[in-house]
């Protein structure tokens with residue numbers, strides 16, 4: 357079958373798989389950001405736990421995605437077959453780049469700027485909100501971009517635990533040695549990764565508007 | 570206590586990790602007085618300033634600001650009564666000049682109209698034109714940045730100023746200009762100023778009194794005239810090293 361025949365045959369499913377894929381990654385990134393940004397901030401306030409937290413997120417990163425999905429299946433509450441395990445795995449993968457970039461973004465704020473803020477009588481919360489987070493925004497967004505692009509790729513494995521997504525086409529194509537079917541999954545996934553990177557890049561530029569640093 | 574000096578240090582020692590950065594430091598800064606701490610780099614001048622605004626806490630002795638020990642102050646309230654200027658300036662790079670200057674008055678809850686009027690007044694005082702208000706720090710020259718730094722420190726009209734080699738990074742001509750302006754401003758504002766420098770000429774020009782620091786100790790304190798002619802060997806050696 358040619359690619360266009362495949363495309364015609366699977367078109368109704370394609371939209372659904374793209375939707376699932378987008379949803380898996382989107383939900384996972386929101387949860388990951390909600391955990392990892394505060395965790396990165398906490399690290400800058402509690403340097404003693406730095407090694408522990410960065411060590412954990414680093415270790416997660418080294419687990420092959422297939423194995424991580426496998427580990428999650430037998431676990432109660434967060435595990436099992438279906439999208440829930442997939443989202444948990446995607447969140448775990450996304451933690452490291454976001455935690456690390458939040459932490460380094462804040463740490464890299466010019467010490468003179470922080471010293472001036474402290475000495476003028478800003479509270480820790482004000483320094484964080486008005487100085488550190490805005491100045492770290494570009495680095496934090498870069499972490500989110502890496503996490504999202506990686507997440508779009510990793511989510512293609514989610515099909516193996518019944519969570520759907522564009523991986524459905526890829527694995528069915530692999531089983532039937534149908535490269536056009538593989539492409540039907542891979543091309544939209546690649547486009548989604550590029551699109552997410554571009555979209556987050558626009559937000560990033562908006563956040564740092566007016567400043568050259 | 571109206572007779573109490575705005576800043577007073579009594580036998581202040583500060584140690585960290587086995588090192589003693591300042592030892593038995595005792596002096597005061599009177600109302601509307603400029604005291605200059607002079608000394609080589611590493612002699613403990615910056616440490617002394619940080620002890621005054623409670624960024625550092627003394628290991629021994631006490632620092633008293635406006636009649637109250639810094640340990641008894643709410644650090645935020647204390648620091649908002651103390652303007653701070655540093656060599657690196659530390660302007661907020663993501664804020665315009667106007668926002669940099671007006672931040673503290675805004676945090677203090679001043680009305681917008683009052684904040685705006687104050688910002689313009691200060692800009693004029695430090696000799697900058699109104700059109701820099703909408704610029705960002707990276708769009709200014711070094712001299713302009715430091716002027717904004719001074720304006721920011723004066724914004725909420727603090728009675729006390731701490732200045733850490735504020736003009737040290739400027740070219741000689743700009744530095745001379747800004748030093749003259751500093752004297753003129755101080756003439757009208759009458760702040761109590763603790764000023765740190767390693768530049769003898771600056772100390773002689775700006776100080777009502779000079780304290781000479783060496784290896785964490787205050788080894789001499791007196792009038793600029795006395796410093797020029799003083800026979801203390803450590804002062805003489807410092808003078809020699811510069812001429």
Ligand SMILES: Nc1ncnc2c1ncn2[C@@H]1O[C@H](COP(=O)(O)OP(=O)(O)O)[C@@H](O)[C@H]1O
Nearest residue numbers: 585586588590609610611612613614615616617
């Ligand atoms: N946290 C610290 N631990 C140990 N030594 C320090 C620390 N901070 C500063 N010092 C040292 O204390 C000395 C005094 O520093 P400082 O007050 O900054 O001197 P100055 O401002 O006169 O150049 C310097 O030798 C400096 O290296």
Ligand SMILES: [Mg+2]
Nearest residue numbers: 611614615733
């Ligand atoms: Mg210093």
